[in-house]
Each structure stands twice: as C-alpha cells, then as structure tokens.
Amino acid sequence: MATVRVQHAAFDLGAEAALLAAGRTDVGGLASFVGLCRADDGLAALTLEHYPGMTERAIEAIAAEAEARWPLTGCTIIHRVGRLPPGEPIVLVLTASSHRAAALEACAFLIDWLKTRAPFWKREEFADGRERWVEAKAADDAAASRWDQT
Amino acid sequence: MATVRVQHAAFDLGAEAALLAAGRTDVGGLASFVGLCRADDGLAALTLEHYPGMTERAIEAIAAEAEARWPLTGCTIIHRVGRLPPGEPIVLVLTASSHRAAALEACAFLIDWLKTRAPFWKREEFADGRERWVEAKAADDAAASRWDQT
Amino acid sequence: MRILYFAWVRQKVGRAEEEVAPPPEVTTVAALVDWLAAQSPGHADAFANRRTIRCAVNQEFATPDQAVAAGDEIAFFPPVTGG
C-alpha cells in the first residue's frame, strides 16, 4: 500500500527513504525522484493548484498500477501544492523493491504517469509581474505513453 | 565533476541530495538509487572487498561516461566496503539534471555499469557459518549491455 | 449537480464552483458543456476551445459522451501539468 500525501510543506527525502527500509531486510533497492522548481526565464515562483480529493485518488490509482506491474515492497509519493520559489522541491517519488530494476522502472513510471494523470496545474509568476499557466507538454504525453507499450 | 567516495561508513541520502541542489536553481530533477544488503537464504552479512586506487578510477570513468551521455548538473556515487549486515545500504547513486529523463536514465545507467565495471567483490557469510563469494550474474551483464546499444 | 473549475477555467468562469440544475435533456458531458457555455460571457470564454478542456465526473477522468446526472460532482480543467 503506497503512502500518498499532497501538502504545502517540504518533505524529507532521507527520512522518507529510511521509512521504506526501516525494520526490513528484503529491500534490495530504493529508487527516488525529486522534481524541483527551476528558475527558467526569470521565473519568480510556481503556484501549484490541485483538485482536493480527486488528486489523492488519482495518485493512489497510479501507485496501485505500479504495484501491479512491479514487485514493490513500498512506495511513497508526496506532491506539494501552493506557491514554490525556484530551488524548492515539488514532488517526491520513492520506490522500494527486492530488485533494483523493479525499483528504478517503477520510479520512472510513477513520475511519468503523475505528470499526465494527476490533477495538478502550475501557474508561473515572473520577476516582471507576468503570470501564465504552464501548458501540458507533448513530451510528457510521449514519456507516459511508452508505458502503454509494455 | 562527479563526487566519488569508497568508504566503510554509512552515507546520508538526504544530505547528499541536498548538496547537489544547494544554491542552484537549474536543477529540475534529482534521481537516486540506494542498493541495500538483503537477508536472503539466512545471510548474516556481506563483506565487500575492493581494489583501492583502481576502484575510484573506475567509478570516476563510469561517472564521466554518464556526464558525456546526459546533461547532468551533478552526480554523486558512494560505495561502501567492509562487513555489512542485512538492511545496511551498500551503494548510493545520485544524479541531478535540468531534465527528469536525463537524471533518471543516468542513474539507471550508473548502477548498471557500477555492477559490471567497478572492482568490488562480495563475500556472503551465513548464519550457519558457511561463506561464499558472490558470483557475477549474467543478468547484470545484460542490464549493463543495454546501454551499449543506444 | 455540483460543478468545479480549476486553473484558467476557474479564472475565466470567475468562480471555483457552482450548483447547477440543467434541463433534463442534458445527459452527457458534451451537452453539459454546451449548456454551461451559454450561462455567461465568462463561461463562454472558458469553453470557447473545447479541445483544451478536460473533465472529471465524480473524481474520475471522463470523455464527452459520458453520462451525467443530478447529484454528480463534475469538474472542468485544462490538461494537467503536475509532477
């Protein structure tokens, strides 16, 4: 059963990873991905909006799909919402498995699917006062769709 | 330039990840892999032996190959040696990039190549007193060789 | 029927949610969009380019032909951009 959290507060990668391995001796690999806010083009901050209720359900469904495809011993997904300046972590995906390939592949799968199937929206705020909603990227759809072919 | 360390002491995933992102706003993704010692078949401990000097050179060469293939903003590889009981972390690979795919792929590449190109050897010690050297796995060679085809 | 709006759909409509009671012939997502688009200039603007709008019915992604009924929670939003 995956741990799923949607929160404004920062997360602690080391502590979350330790939780997935704590007290067990069957974890051979722990993979993680942290997505961070970049300062592209004079970006002052991102604001992340989500759909409370549906977001958690969607992430739990994505995690259940990963658990059905790979033999995971644990999985943690934390996605931040609210206003985040450049340098701030946005999302954490952590996967644990007896086997390294399962942990690594499930981690890549989860972040690809999160980008295309979880209801979050990013608004960019620039140093000059402009604001704009980030548009969905065809590259993200392509990255997510490669998991359909396997 | 990658950070490479071979040490007996444990490492701190959270602190190492924070170092790769500290003070920068161009990191969009941080991927990590931690390999741990599993308690398979009554394993009491692994002892890792290495070739001091060559090990560091080999890991630096592997990291340089990853940096040539992907646009990384940082890369950290820490490999433990000595006696490690089940549950203990053995190896840490951390990659940072502006783009998530580069961080994720480079991380998977590094752990695959480390397993086949860095001079470490594992000896298993069992609860009943038996000891044996771990044999190299064909699956690891296959995992590493997929990077030759790209 | 409870309607939720997110991101620029919310900004164009000018509200985050509303209770609506469309006529009985509104039985699909597509028909609901047509009916909502006629409710105000903000609604019309939000739904001007329907290919850029996504929908969820009762917190599951939905297609235009999906059925809708009284009591449903229906959300409209742009393609998602999290992660």
Add this chain to the structure above:
Amino acid sequence: MRILYFAWVRQKVGRAEEEVAPPPEVTTVAALVDWLAAQSPGHADAFANRRTIRCAVNQEFATPDQAVAAGDEIAFFPPVTGG
C-alpha cells in the same frame, strides 16, 4: 612487476600481493598467467580455470593479449560483483 590478488584469487594464492621478476619471454598477460600458475600449488589452483579470472594492468581492465613489462602493477581477480 607487482602482482595483486583479490577475492577468491587472493585466498587461493594465499597472499594479497607479491613482487615477481618473470623471464624476458613473459611479455603478455596470458604468458604471465602461465608463468604464475607454475609458481606454487596455490597459484595453480587460483589460475586453474582462466575463464573465471579477470585482469587489470596499471589499474585498467586488460585482455590476455595485453603487454606487460617490469614496473607494471598487475591485478588478478574474479568477475566483479559490486553495486
């Protein structure tokens, strides 16, 4: 010529390193292995199945036909199993 042994190669030879001075006709890794294997029963045992032995010359992986010379650091070990 400094020879290093690791893992079970070290255990079979019975030492971690040694200085050797093979005759001048020993100019490749393969010839060095032949010469070393004749030095003691432990050496013979360690090099009994050469397909399971890997070599590094001056800390770079080497093939059997690679040249060796006085002053080189040459290591023998099983296939690696780190990570």
